[in-house]
Amino acid sequence: xxxxxxxxxxxxxxxxxxxxxxxxxxxxxxxxxxxxxxxxxxxxxxxxxxxxxxxxxxxxxxxxxxxxxxxxxxxxxxxxxxxxxxxxxxxxxxxxxxxxxxxxxxxxxxxxxxxxxxx
Numbered sequence: 119x120x121x122x123x124x125x126x127x128x129x130x131x132x133x134x135x136x137x138x139x140x141x142x143x144x145x146x147x148x149x150x151x152x153x154x155x156x157x158x159x160x161x162x163x164x165x166x167x168x169x170x171x172x173x174x175x176x177x178x179x180x181x182x183x184x185x186x187x188x189x190x191x192x193x194x195x196x197x198x199x200x201x202x203x204x205x206x207x208x209x210x211x212x213x214x215x216x217x218x219x220x221x222x223x224x225x226x227x228x229x230x231x232x233x234x235x236x237x
């Protein structure tokens with residue numbers, strides 16, 4: 119059974135859209151620039167595109183739209199991405215970005231190890 123907060127409850131062209139950011143995750147995400155001096159910051163959340171190899175990991179959030187995190191795409195790197203950008207991405211057959219509901223927060227170094235040598 120899916121958790122209650124899985125869906126926004128809105129439909130777009132007959133498709134129920136997943137809620138990418140819950141209140142629980144928002145409270146756990148440090149504010150932007152607070153982790154700058156952290157050598158190995160915590161990754162709090164994970165978003166992915168099921169139709170590509172792209173994955174976005176959230177480290178910090180401005181409380182509205184802007185994330186700082188690790189983006190594993192063509193070339194994995196630290197950088198900025200927005201919630202609105204993730205929400206606007208559309209794949210084949212109406213696929214959208216999803217949040218990994220089973221992701222457990224971990225250190226950036228652990229995520230980097232997962233993606234080393236994959237590209």
